[in-house]
Amino acid sequence: MYYELMMIINPDLGVDEIEKVTARFAGNVTKNLGEVIRIDDLGIKTMAYKIQKRSKGHYLLAYIGGPGPMLSEIERTLKIDENIVRFIIIKLSEDVKREDLEKAKVEEEAQVKEETAPEAQTPQVTETPAEEVDHGEK
Amino acid sequence: MERNKRPRPSSGQRGRPYFKKKTCRFCEDKNIKIDYKQPHILKDFITERGKILPRRITGTCSRHQRELTIEIKRARIIAFLPFTVHI
Numbered sequence: 001m002y003y004e005l006m007m008i009i010n011p012d013l014g015v016d017e018i019e020k021v022t023a024r025f026a027g028n029v030t031k032n033l034g035e036v037i038r039i040d041d042l043g044i045k046t047m048a049y050k051i052q053k054r055s056k057g058h059y060l061l062a063y064i065g066g067p068g069p070m071l072s073e074i075e076r077t078l079k080i081d082e083n084i085v086r087f088i089i090i091k092l093s094e095d096v097k098r099e100d101l102e103k104a105k106v107e108e109e110a111q112v113k114e115e116t117a118p119e120a121q122t123p124q125v126t127e128t129p130a131e132e133v134d135h136g137e138k
Numbered sequence: 139m140e141r142n143k144r145p146r147p148s149s150g151q152r153g154r155p156y157f158k159k160k161t162c163r164f165c166e167d168k169n170i171k172i173d174y175k176q177p178h179i180l181k182d183f184i185t186e187r188g189k190i191l192p193r194r195i196t197g198t199c200s201r202h203q204r205e206l207t208i209e210i211k212r213a214r215i216i217a218f219l220p221f222t223v224h225i
Contacts, residue, residue: 006175006216047217048177057217061175088215 002037002065002096007078007087008057011044021083022060025074032073034066037101051085063101160197164205172205174212177219184210188220 009021018041026036042059051057064074071089078087164170170179183191183198183206190210193203213219 008217048214048220049217051217059216086216088212090212 001068001094002063002092002098002101003071004090004092005062005064005074005087006090007060007062008047008051008085009060010083010085011054011056011058013058013083017083018058018060021081024081025062025078028074028077029064029066029070032066032070034064034070034074037063037065037098039063054085057085065098162197162199162202164202165199172202172209174209174216174218177213180206180210180213180219184219186223187225188223 009018013021022039026039029036040061042061044056044058047055047057075087075089078084164172172179174180183196185191190207193200196203198206210219214221
């Protein structure tokens, strides 16, 4: 089973500190019999509301795979880390394959750029990752 | 966005209010993904105060409305969308 994990970390962190956070996270996933497929840096964005008196956050998006019980342990450690302001774990549809997540990277980056562009230019995505496939099946 | 506004009933024949037929945007264009990571799409379906707009106003079909509410709530958690806007 694959999961999507989005987290907001402290925007004031330097490059090597971010590296440390992601390394710790990756180590945690592998320790709990999971695997990190990829981690994307979505950059610093303005948040819709303040969290811990900050109005900006550094967004990271990770795709992980592994057994369900690993999640509670991952959640626990993410909560402990002070640099991680908030996170959300989303279970992806069962028919998502590893390759989908690996190649989705390029599209995802295009999407992030699109977010600032006007809404009329919605990207034509052919390879939809995860959930969207799920919804289509219903 | 035109479809987000409640259509003002203009009187048609026999004085009956006339409504323009609304269609689900996601059914019309299958390429639009409802995704919490794309708040600019979700923004059209919330009010100024951040509330989720009902189906009768936006014209979204029931399946897509269901997906929409889930994704809006996810976007709120990760601070892409506000829970409330204080005016």
